[in-house]
Amino acid sequence: MNKIKKGDSVIVIAGKHKGAKGSITRVLDNDRVIIEGVNMVKKHVKPNPQAGVEGGVVEKEAALHVSNIAIFNGMTKKADRVGFKTLEDGRKVRVFRSNQEMIDS
Numbered sequence: 001m002n003k004i005k006k007g008d009s010v011i012v013i014a015g016k017h018k019g020a021k022g023s024i025t026r027v028l029d030n031d032r033v034i035i036e037g038v039n040m041v042k043k044h045v046k047p048n049p050q051a052g053v054e055g056g057v058v059e060k061e062a063a064l065h066v067s068n069i070a071i072f073n074g075m076t077k078k079a080d081r082v083g084f085k086t087l088e089d090g091r092k093v094r095v096f097r098s099n100q101e102m103i104d105s
Contacts, residue, residue: 004024004071006025006027008071008103009021016039020039022036031066032066033064034061034062039063039064041060043058073096076099082095
């Protein structure tokens with residue numbers, strides 16, 4: 001079970017975009033994530049008529065390493081760490097370390 005999943009609300013804790021909040025749209029396999037509206041870069045795209053792609057400068061989200069983000073706790077309105085807890089019925093769930101609230105329902 002991973003500490004960070006797609007759809008989680010996160011905050012950037014290091015780097016050029018420190019303090020930016022967003023939700024995770026993709027989790028990549030090399031410990032990197034793409035966050036909606038954060039770390040926008042301009043990419044020059046060559047036109048490709050076969051794929052229906054117009055040329056020009058496109059703005060898109062670039063990946064951030066998971067060490068530079070933290071999960072956002074809505075109760076405390078701060079960044080928080082993630083822990084794991086096993087429930088009585090045997091399910092393993094993620095919890096916030098500060099107040100032991102469940103992240104997963």
